[in-house]
Amino acid sequence: MPRRGTILPVFIGAGFLAGALSFASDLHPLIPSEPPTASEQNLAVVVNLSNPIENLSMAELRNLFLGERSHWPNGRRITLVMMEPGQPERAAVLSLICQMSESDFKNHFLHGLFTGEVFVSPKTLATPVGVRKFVFNVPGAIGYLRATDVDASVKVIRVDERLPEEKGYKLHIPPRPSK
Amino acid sequence: MRRQTKYSLRRKTIGSVPLIDPVLGLIARYSSTLLLLVVFLIVTTVGIFVMRDLHTTNVEAQKMYVGSVLGLRRIGELQYEAQETRRATFYALTTDDSNLQIEYADQSREADRLVNEGIIEYLRQARTPHEIEMASRLQDDWSEYLKVRNEVLASILEGSTREAVDLDLAGGVQSFDRVRQDLEEIKRLYDEQASQRLANVVATSRRFAIRLIAVLAFTLIFASASVWAIQRSKMLAAIQLANLQMEFVASVSHELRTPLAVISSAADNIVDGLVSGKEELQRYGSVIRNQSRQITELVDQILLFASTQDRRSRYVLRPLQISQVIDSVLDNTSELLQGAGFVVERQIEASLPCVLGDLSALSQCLRNLIVNAVKYSGESRWIGIRALLADSEDRASREIQITVQDRGIGIDRLEMSHIFEPFYRSAAVIAAQIHGAGLGLSLAKNIAEAMGGKLSVVSELALGSAFTLHLPIMEEQELKMTAASFDSTPLIQI
Numbered sequence: 001m002p003r004r005g006t007i008l009p010v011f012i013g014a015g016f017l018a019g020a021l022s023f024a025s026d027l028h029p030l031i032p033s034e035p036p037t038a039s040e041q042n043l044a045v046v047v048n049l050s051n052p053i054e055n056l057s058m059a060e061l062r063n064l065f066l067g068e069r070s071h072w073p074n075g076r077r078i079t080l081v082m083m084e085p086g087q088p089e090r091a092a093v094l095s096l097i098c099q100m101s102e103s104d105f106k107n108h109f110l111h112g113l114f115t116g117e118v119f120v121s122p123k124t125l126a127t128p129v130g131v132r133k134f135v136f137n138v139p140g141a142i143g144y145l146r147a148t149d150v151d152a153s154v155k156v157i158r159v160d161e162r163l164p165e166e167k168g169y170k171l172h173i174p175p176r177p178s179k
Numbered sequence: 180m181r182r183q184t185k186y187s188l189r190r191k192t193i194g195s196v197p198l199i200d201p202v203l204g205l206i207a208r209y210s211s212t213l214l215l216l217v218v219f220l221i222v223t224t225v226g227i228f229v230m231r232d233l234h235t236t237n238v239e240a241q242k243m244y245v246g247s248v249l250g251l252r253r254i255g256e257l258q259y260e261a262q263e264t265r266r267a268t269f270y271a272l273t274t275d276d277s278n279l280q281i282e283y284a285d286q287s288r289e290a291d292r293l294v295n296e297g298i299i300e301y302l303r304q305a306r307t308p309h310e311i312e313m314a315s316r317l318q319d320d321w322s323e324y325l326k327v328r329n330e331v332l333a334s335i336l337e338g339s340t341r342e343a344v345d346l347d348l349a350g351g352v353q354s355f356d357r358v359r360q361d362l363e364e365i366k367r368l369y370d371e372q373a374s375q376r377l378a379n380v381v382a383t384s385r386r387f388a389i390r391l392i393a394v395l396a397f398t399l400i401f402a403s404a405s406v407w408a409i410q411r412s413k414m415l416a417a418i419q420l421a422n423l424q425m426e427f428v429a430s431v432s433h434e435l436r437t438p439l440a441v442i443s444s445a446a447d448n449i450v451d452g453l454v455s456g457k458e459e460l461q462r463y464g465s466v467i468r469n470q471s472r473q474i475t476e477l478v479d480q481i482l483l484f485a486s487t488q489d490r491r492s493r494y495v496l497r498p499l500q501i502s503q504v505i506d507s508v509l510d511n512t513s514e515l516l517q518g519a520g521f522v523v524e525r526q527i528e529a530s531l532p533c534v535l536g537d538l539s540a541l542s543q544c545l546r547n548l549i550v551n552a553v554k555y556s557g558e559s560r561w562i563g564i565r566a567l568l569a570d571s572e573d574r575a576s577r578e579i580q581i582t583v584q585d586r587g588i589g590i591d592r593l594e595m596s597h598i599f600e601p602f603y604r605s606a607a608v609i610a611a612q613i614h615g616a617g618l619g620l621s622l623a624k625n626i627a628e629a630m631g632g633k634l635s636v637v638s639e640l641a642l643g644s645a646f647t648l649h650l651p652i653m654e655e656q657e658l659k660m661t662a663a664s665f666d667s668t669p670l671i672q673i
Contacts, residue, residue: 079337123277123338133281138333 042147042164043092043171046132046154048139051076055158058170061097064142067112070119072140080122081134081143089128092173093144146173218405225394232387239380247373250304254366257297261321261362263290265355268328271335272343284332291325301365313368317361324354423602430604430616434477437614438470477616483543484601484618487625494537494629498653501534501566501579502527508545509564512553519553520560527566534579534650536630541650544626544634547619548583548646554613555644556587563645571649578632579650586643595636599624623648 045061047053052074056064063069064078071077083090085102094100100108112118125131128149135141136153147164150156162169267287271280298321302314327350334343445463448454454463505527509516516523552562563584571578588607590598597603602617620634623646627634631651638644 077337077339121338123336125281126278130278130281133285134277134336137281137284137329138336140333140337 041173042169043089043096043173044145044147044150044156044164045142045159045171046135046145046150046156047142048135049153049155050139051142051155053157055161057160058097061159062099065093065097065122066108067118067120067122076140078120079138079141080120081131081141082122082124083128083131083144084124084126088173089144089146092171096171144171214405214409218402221401222398225398229391229394232390236380236383236387239376239383243373243376243380247369247376250369251366251373253297253301254362254369257294257301258359258362258366260290260293260297261355261358263287264294264328265351268331268335268347271332272340275338277336280336284336287328287332291321291328294321310365310368313361313365317358317365320354320357320361324351324358327351327354426604427602427616430602431477431481434614434616435474438473441470442467480547480616480618480622484622487622487629494540496535496537496630498533499536499538499541501531501581501650504538504541505545505564505566505581508542508549511542512546512549515550515553516562521553521556522561524561524563526564528568531566531568531579532652534630535653536650537626540626541630544623544648545581545583547623548648551619551646552583552585552587552644554615555608556585559586559643561586568652571651577652579652581648581650582645583648584643584645589640589642589644590636590638591640595638598636599634620646 045056051072053072065080067080069078082093091102094102094105098105098108109118109121113121123134125134128145131143131145132149132151132154135143145154147156156163159169159171164171264287267283267290271283271287274280274283298314298318302311302318305311305314327346331343331346331351334340334346445467449460449463454460505525509523509525549562549564556562563582565580565582565584567580568577569580570576588611591605591607594605597605599620601621603621604615604617608615624634627648627650632649635647635649636644637647
C-alpha cells in the first residue's frame, strides 16, 4: 500500500496531464474533441470577400448573431443574414451560437430593436444560394452555410481558430431533412 | 494559164471596203473558226473581269455588313445591356424581400457581364487609334459605374434604401451618363464608318455598272462585227467562186472555139472545093488533126482536174526511172517544141535513183510544166530541163529535183501565192491573149503532192521562171520490197 505522501503528487501529476491534454485538444486540430458523426455536417460562418476578418470566437459570434455589434473593425456596417425558420442550419446557429430557441430569438430582436439595444435586424433568405449571393453582394454581411454549400464567392472565417474541415470545430448541423 | 486578179473581179461585183476586204479575204481563205475563237477569248476575258468586279463588290458589301451593320448591332446590344444593368439595380429598390432583391442583383450582374464582354470584343476589333481610345474610355467609365452600382446594391440589400438612392444620385447618375455618352460616341463612329463604306460600295457598284455596260457594248459590237465579217467573207468566197467558174467557162469556151473555128474553116474550104490537089488536102488534114488534138488535150486537162478535185483519182505507183520519164515527155512534146522552134537544154545526172510514182500522172505533170514554159517564154525560145539528186529542204532526206526553166516573161512577186490556185490567170496574161484554162499548175501541184513530193517556183519578172518538182527517192530496201510487191500485185493504188 503506498504511502500518503506519494499518492498526492501522483494525483496532481495526473490532473496536470489531463488538463494539458484537454488544452492541447482544444488548440490543435489534429487532436479531436467531438468529431461529427457520419450524419452530421459542419456549419461554416461566411463573410464578404472584402471583409478582413479572419477569426471569431464563439462569444464574438454570439454578439454578432444577436445584433449586439453594429460595425466591423474596418467601419463597415454589419448585416446579419439568417435562413428561414425551420431550416436545420438556422436551428444549429440558434442552439450552438445564440443558445436560444426560435421564439427567444424573435423576442430578443423585437425587444432589442424597441429598446435600441440591438443595432442590426437580420435579413432572412430562403435558400443557401440566396445567402451566398447576399454575402457576396454586401461587404458587411455575415451569414452561415453548410460547408458543402460554400464556394469561392464568399470567405469562410475561423471559429475559435478552427475552420470547418479541421478537427475540433464546434459548429455541426444535422443532415438536411429528406423531402 | 497565168493570173488574173480575182480581187479586182470581186471589187467590180460588190461594193469594196478598203483595208477590210483584204482581211476578209484572209478570213475567207483560212477559217472563220479563228474569228469565232477570238470572239470567244475576248468574251471569256471580259467575263473574267466582270467576275472579278462582282467579287470585289461582294467583298466590299460583306465588309460593310460585318464592320458596320454588325458593329451597330453590337453597340445596340451594349446600350441595352447597360440599361438593363441599371434597371435591374433600380428594381431591387422596389421591394423589401431580400430574396427578390438578390434576384435583381443577379440580373444586374448578368447584364454587366454581357456589357464587359461586349466592351472586350469591341476593344479586340478596334483598329484605329480613335477606336482604341474610345474602347478604353468606355471600359474605364463602365468600371467606375460598376463600383457605384455595387455600393448601391449593397445598400439596397442591407435595407438602406435612402442611402442607396443617395449613392446613386451622388455618383451613379454621372458615371452612367458618361457610359451612355461613350456608347453614343462609338455609335456615331460606327455610323460614320458605315456611311463611308456605303459610299465606297456605291462608288464600286457605279464603276462596275459602267464597266459592265461598256464591256457589254464592246462585246455586242465586236460580236456583230464578227458575224458581219464572217457573213461577208463567206459571201465574198461564194462570189469569188462564181466569178472563177464564169471565167473558167468563158476561157474554156474560148479555148474550144479557136480550134473549132479552124476545123470548121478547113472543112468549109474542102466542101466548097477550094482545096485541090493531094498535098493541099494533106495540109488541111494536118491542121484539122492538130486542132482536134488541142481540143482533146484541153478536155483531158479539165477531166483530170475534176477527178483530182473530187478526190477519186487513183494513181498506180511503181518504181520509175526519172530519166526515162523525162525522155518520154520530151518525145511527146517534141512536135510542139520543134514547131515553135524551141531549144531544149537537157541535164540529167547519171545513175539517179528510182522514185515511186504514177508514170502517166508524173508525165502529165512534167508535160504541163513544159507546155507552160513554151507558152510564157515570150521571144525566148529556150527551155532547160534539169534532174539531179539533192538534199530535201529540211535536210532530213534525199530527193530528186526536176527543174523546168524558161527565160520568158516571169511572174510578178505579188501573184506568186495565187499561181497554183485553180482557174487563176493574171490580168497581164489575159491581156497578152495567152490561151489557157488556169488548171495546168494546179494539176501539176496536186500530182506532185500525191506522189509524196511538192512543186516549188522561183521567178523574176522579165527574166523567166523555174518550176522544180521535188520527188522523194526510194531507199534500197524499200525499192526491193516495192519491186517484189509490184511483181506479185502489179498495182499500188492511192
